[in-house]
Amino acid sequence: MTKQQALNLLYEKIQVGNALGLASSIIHWDAATLGVPEKSLADRGAAIGWIGGESFRRFMALDTIEAIETLEAVKGELNNYESAMIYVFGKAYRKAKAIPQEEFEAFQALTAEAQAVWETARKKCDYDMMQPYYEKVFDYQRRLCDWYGYENHPYDALLDDYERGANVEMLDSFFSALREKIVPLLKDIIAKDNQPKEIKGLFDISKQRELMPWLTDFAGYDRTRGKVGEVEHPFCTTITLDDVRITTMYHEDNLMSALFSTIHECGHAIYQQNMNAELVKHGLADGSSMGVHESQSRLYENMICRSKAFTEILLPKLQEKFDYFKDWDVDSLYRSVNIARPSLIRIEADELTYSLHVMVRYELEKKLVTGEIKVSDLPKLWADKYEEILGIRPDTLANGVLQDVHWSAGYVGYFPSYAVGTAYGSQLMNTIKKSIDINAAIKNADISPITKWLKENVHSKGQTLSPDELLKQSTGESFNPKYYVDYLEEKFRNLYLK
Amino acid sequence: MTKQQALNLLYEKIQVGNALGLASSIIHWDAATLGVPEKSLADRGAAIGWIGGESFRRFMALDTIEAIETLEAVKGELNNYESAMIYVFGKAYRKAKAIPQEEFEAFQALTAEAQAVWETARKKCDYDMMQPYYEKVFDYQRRLCDWYGYENHPYDALLDDYERGANVEMLDSFFSALREKIVPLLKDIIAKDNQPKEIKGLFDISKQRELMPWLTDFAGYDRTRGKVGEVEHPFCTTITLDDVRITTMYHEDNLMSALFSTIHECGHAIYQQNMNAELVKHGLADGSSMGVHESQSRLYENMICRSKAFTEILLPKLQEKFDYFKDWDVDSLYRSVNIARPSLIRIEADELTYSLHVMVRYELEKKLVTGEIKVSDLPKLWADKYEEILGIRPDTLANGVLQDVHWSAGYVGYFPSYAVGTAYGSQLMNTIKKSIDINAAIKNADISPITKWLKENVHSKGQTLSPDELLKQSTGESFNPKYYVDYLEEKFRNLYLK
Numbered sequence: 001m002t003k004q005q006a007l008n009l010l011y012e013k014i015q016v017g018n019a020l021g022l023a024s025s026i027i028h029w030d031a032a033t034l035g036v037p038e039k040s041l042a043d044r045g046a047a048i049g050w051i052g053g054e055s056f057r058r059f060m061a062l063d064t065i066e067a068i069e070t071l072e073a074v075k076g077e078l079n080n081y082e083s084a085m086i087y088v089f090g091k092a093y094r095k096a097k098a099i100p101q102e103e104f105e106a107f108q109a110l111t112a113e114a115q116a117v118w119e120t121a122r123k124k125c126d127y128d129m130m131q132p133y134y135e136k137v138f139d140y141q142r143r144l145c146d147w148y149g150y151e152n153h154p155y156d157a158l159l160d161d162y163e164r165g166a167n168v169e170m171l172d173s174f175f176s177a178l179r180e181k182i183v184p185l186l187k188d189i190i191a192k193d194n195q196p197k198e199i200k201g202l203f204d205i206s207k208q209r210e211l212m213p214w215l216t217d218f219a220g221y222d223r224t225r226g227k228v229g230e231v232e233h234p235f236c237t238t239i240t241l242d243d244v245r246i247t248t249m250y251h252e253d254n255l256m257s258a259l260f261s262t263i264h265e266c267g268h269a270i271y272q273q274n275m276n277a278e279l280v281k282h283g284l285a286d287g288s289s290m291g292v293h294e295s296q297s298r299l300y301e302n303m304i305c306r307s308k309a310f311t312e313i314l315l316p317k318l319q320e321k322f323d324y325f326k327d328w329d330v331d332s333l334y335r336s337v338n339i340a341r342p343s344l345i346r347i348e349a350d351e352l353t354y355s356l357h358v359m360v361r362y363e364l365e366k367k368l369v370t371g372e373i374k375v376s377d378l379p380k381l382w383a384d385k386y387e388e389i390l391g392i393r394p395d396t397l398a399n400g401v402l403q404d405v406h407w408s409a410g411y412v413g414y415f416p417s418y419a420v421g422t423a424y425g426s427q428l429m430n431t432i433k434k435s436i437d438i439n440a441a442i443k444n445a446d447i448s449p450i451t452k453w454l455k456e457n458v459h460s461k462g463q464t465l466s467p468d469e470l471l472k473q474s475t476g477e478s479f480n481p482k483y484y485v486d487y488l489e490e491k492f493r494n495l496y497l498k
Numbered sequence: 499m500t501k502q503q504a505l506n507l508l509y510e511k512i513q514v515g516n517a518l519g520l521a522s523s524i525i526h527w528d529a530a531t532l533g534v535p536e537k538s539l540a541d542r543g544a545a546i547g548w549i550g551g552e553s554f555r556r557f558m559a560l561d562t563i564e565a566i567e568t569l570e571a572v573k574g575e576l577n578n579y580e581s582a583m584i585y586v587f588g589k590a591y592r593k594a595k596a597i598p599q600e601e602f603e604a605f606q607a608l609t610a611e612a613q614a615v616w617e618t619a620r621k622k623c624d625y626d627m628m629q630p631y632y633e634k635v636f637d638y639q640r641r642l643c644d645w646y647g648y649e650n651h652p653y654d655a656l657l658d659d660y661e662r663g664a665n666v667e668m669l670d671s672f673f674s675a676l677r678e679k680i681v682p683l684l685k686d687i688i689a690k691d692n693q694p695k696e697i698k699g700l701f702d703i704s705k706q707r708e709l710m711p712w713l714t715d716f717a718g719y720d721r722t723r724g725k726v727g728e729v730e731h732p733f734c735t736t737i738t739l740d741d742v743r744i745t746t747m748y749h750e751d752n753l754m755s756a757l758f759s760t761i762h763e764c765g766h767a768i769y770q771q772n773m774n775a776e777l778v779k780h781g782l783a784d785g786s787s788m789g790v791h792e793s794q795s796r797l798y799e800n801m802i803c804r805s806k807a808f809t810e811i812l813l814p815k816l817q818e819k820f821d822y823f824k825d826w827d828v829d830s831l832y833r834s835v836n837i838a839r840p841s842l843i844r845i846e847a848d849e850l851t852y853s854l855h856v857m858v859r860y861e862l863e864k865k866l867v868t869g870e871i872k873v874s875d876l877p878k879l880w881a882d883k884y885e886e887i888l889g890i891r892p893d894t895l896a897n898g899v900l901q902d903v904h905w906s907a908g909y910v911g912y913f914p915s916y917a918v919g920t921a922y923g924s925q926l927m928n929t930i931k932k933s934i935d936i937n938a939a940i941k942n943a944d945i946s947p948i949t950k951w952l953k954e955n956v957h958s959k960g961q962t963l964s965p966d967e968l969l970k971q972s973t974g975e976s977f978n979p980k981y982y983v984d985y986l987e988e989k990f991r992n993l994y995l996k
Contacts, residue, residue, distance in 0.1 A: 015544070016548060018541075018545065019545035022541070022542065023521035023524075023525065023549060026521075026524055026525050026528050027521065029528070030527070036741065037740050037741050039740035040723070040738045043520070043740065043741075044520065044738060046513070046516075047517035047520040050513070051517060225535045227532055239538065239542070240538045240541035241541075242535050242538035242541065280541070
């Protein structure tokens with residue numbers, strides 16, 4: 001196989017993968033926005049299964065690795081896109097190949113069943129139902145560490161699936177910093193007991209909806225190159241780089257959840273919309289990592305839109321639509337969108353405590369993978385960790401160890417990306433603010449200088465850079481949790497302890 | 499290859515075809531209901547192209563015909579589904595194989611271009627733009643007749659692609675019957691000049707929308723096994739047999755177009771919803787032919803919903819929503835939804851004249867295929883035919899020879915299905931009325947006995963029967979245009995000439 005033949009073969013496989021991926025994404029969007037007739041689920045599931053399987057089968061064919069090895073042998077002649085393509089696909093191929101075929105298939109079947117069981121177990125608060133599945137999942141994950149191989153800690157092998165280059169050493173230092181600074185800060189806030197006024201009322205959904213174009217335009221989401229849908233659980237999906245769709249959910253009694261979840265999805269969507277076409281051809285049109293993708297959504301949601309500057313422009317918009325806000329001032333609104341307090345459910349957690357929820361999971365997963373703790377002890381260990389870190393114990397298993405779908409879906413090593421990503425965002429913003437007056441841009445309702453910086457340094461790079469390379473190139477240093485800790489400390493000390 | 503291996507191979511290919519078909523259908527639905535960002539068209543088109551091509555490539559592989567031949571050799575051992583599968587797929591395979599690969603590909607490229615040119619040519623009323631494309635299309639179609647082969651008339655080879663078993667002999671006799679009875683009937687109606695009052699006004703679209711659940715429920719469309727969308731050009735699409743979707747378009751100034759096009763699509767959808775799962779596995783879950791599918795949509799639209807019985811139950815519903823109808827009576831409404839008069843545009847034609855528009859196209863296509871007439875003479879020949887059959891000449895080319903997309907898309911032999919299908923419907927209804935009181939069922943707003951008959955005799959059969967077999971089994975005789983001509987004569991003589 002010549003270099004050109006190898007490149008063409010990979011390009012062709014990627015093009016087919018893109019076609020099948022487009023189909024999967026539209027099918028998913030369709031189901032989420034319109035629902036699926038119950039009787040149609042099986043036929044639809046079979047089609048989705050074939051489409052996903054075909055993508056995998058084509059990728060795992062022997063000519064893929066032949067092409068990769070051909071190109072690895074001429075590394076010096078490859079451009080940036082080609083090198084990144086070989087790196088990303090070579091690693092994915094070898095990892096997938098490391099898993100015995102029958103083990104892989106058995107695990108797919110196990111997690112399909114486990115997710116259905118989890119739905120019921122959570123509703124019934126029945127850990128006994130779930131325990132045998134979790135045991136099999138973690139048993140498989142332990143073997144997966146060996147199949148993948150690792151240098152220092154077995155958990156490193158799993159982390160890399162979600163967060164390229166992440167490892168226990170890095171995460172221990174990250175969560176230590178949070179434990180040292182944020183856990184005591186939360187305790188001080190609880191002790192001070194000066195919680196702000198909450199936004200409580202019923203907000204007409206059609207009026208909520210009317211706010212969205214203003215909000216997505218503010219964020220810089222290009223509505224002519226995408227769509228906004230309504231679903232139960234919001235997400236962002238890329239059909240093509242010029243058709244990146246976001247979704248929102250509306251609750252009459254929770255105006256802020258629609259606003260902030262929309263901004264969150266805008267962050268993901270802008271990342272995708274700002275990629276360049278060359279990435280598509282090379283199969284690199286996605287975030288550098290799960291964490292880097294999350295860094296963008298949380299940067300827009302928290303650092304930009306939960307700022308005081310943003311509440312200054314948000315308040316008049318709210319007052320235009322809802323009488324409820326007529327007596328509110330900027331300071332009350334700013335405080336009310338930044339309530340910080342211990343809670344039980346990760347996905348409902350506030351900006352300050354979110355990463356502490358992740359810390360609970362990180363510390364448990366790490367020891368589950370080594371066998372230091374047992375699945376049978378999880379409910380108690382979970383509750384103890386929540387008490388230790390957040391100061392409260394779950395009232396029910398549904399609000400405790402059974403709240404997340406991840407383990408039943410076979411995702412072990414995924415949680416840390418949420419927290420690390422948020423921290424990447426702070427590191428990026430720390431650099432951005434050296435050249436751009438962020439508050440002025442927000443108050444001016446024109447954050448395009450920020451987005452332009454992110455496009456140049458993050459979005460346009462796609463998967464050509466690892467998170468570490470990306471941070472080094474754009475901020476001049478490797479990941480440093482200091483910026484995140486400092487940011488949280490400054491913001492929440494000012495809000496609660498002054 | 500054993501019999502069982504051959505069956506399994508075909509089942510597997512059909513399952514993959516179904517998966518790819520589901521993806522194509524959802525992608526099409528998504529584009530039609532939501533629109534596609536212009537910049538995304540190319541990437542989306544590439545994906546659609548690959549999906550459709552893959553289906554075709556897998557079907558055309560050598561093992562397909564090996565499996566078909568294996569099963570043809572043991573015909574006597576096959577059940578009904580298996581026999582029909584071998585017949586349908588064997589014929590499709592051999593027809594596709596008969597076309598030289600490079601000719602097929604060149605024609606795909608030609609029609610892709612021709613359709614885009616047609617959009618412009620129609621807008622500009624510029625036949626010179628279109629003529630070279632039509633020449634190439636008909637030139638290809640003439641060669642296609644030879645590749646396919648035929649016994650009597652070359653056009654027969656093309657007709658069979660759309661209407662299994664249709665041929666010039668049958669269509670000549672069908673259109674002769676129309677020419678003999680319906681052309682003079684239309685002349686009499688024009689001469690009598692007692693056109694009914696037209697429905698003219700602006701009808702709030704949200705109120706139009708409110709009527710639809712009542713209407714689709716009346717028709718028997720199962721909304722729990724489908725969806726209703728809004729588009730510019732209504733269609734019905736099958737995602738799975740339990741997710742059959744219809745679409746409607748609304749115009750403030752044209753209430754009736756929304757109502758009747760919805761019923762029309764319901765007719766298609768009910769056909770699909772009433773098929774059985776065994777058909778899916780055998781790749782036979784579609785109409786017996788294009789014409790039989792159209793027979794169902796037009797039967798619901800015209801024979802059921804343009805009946806006097808239906809206007810009796812429609813009028814109170816309209817009066818509930820729109821003041822406009824407060825002084826209308828059943829007779830006026832019945833007459834106003836049955837306006838019959840010559841017109842220029844096929845897709846806007848009324849029940850009486852619709853098949854006359856098709857006759858124009860049939861007579862021209864037949865002679866274009868043999869070379870008796872030339873593409874360059876079409877604008878004049880078209881106008882002459884309209885004058886001869888409908889009594890009017892097109893005012894513009896857009897309202898004349900350039901009105902249909904079919905020829906630019908390469909569909910030659912398609913038009914007759916529209917008319918023949920409508921006539922099948924009359925033949926079916928003629929049998930139904932022997933055992934069911936159709937008017938009573940409609941007035942009672944419960945047409946389930948009619949639908950049950952259609953399900954048993956038409957819908958549940960899918961592609962296991964040819965149109966002719968289907969008519970013989972359900973009505974006791976082959977296609978006979980008499981029922982259609984009699985139905986039109988009786989209905990429109992009563993309306994206009996009494």
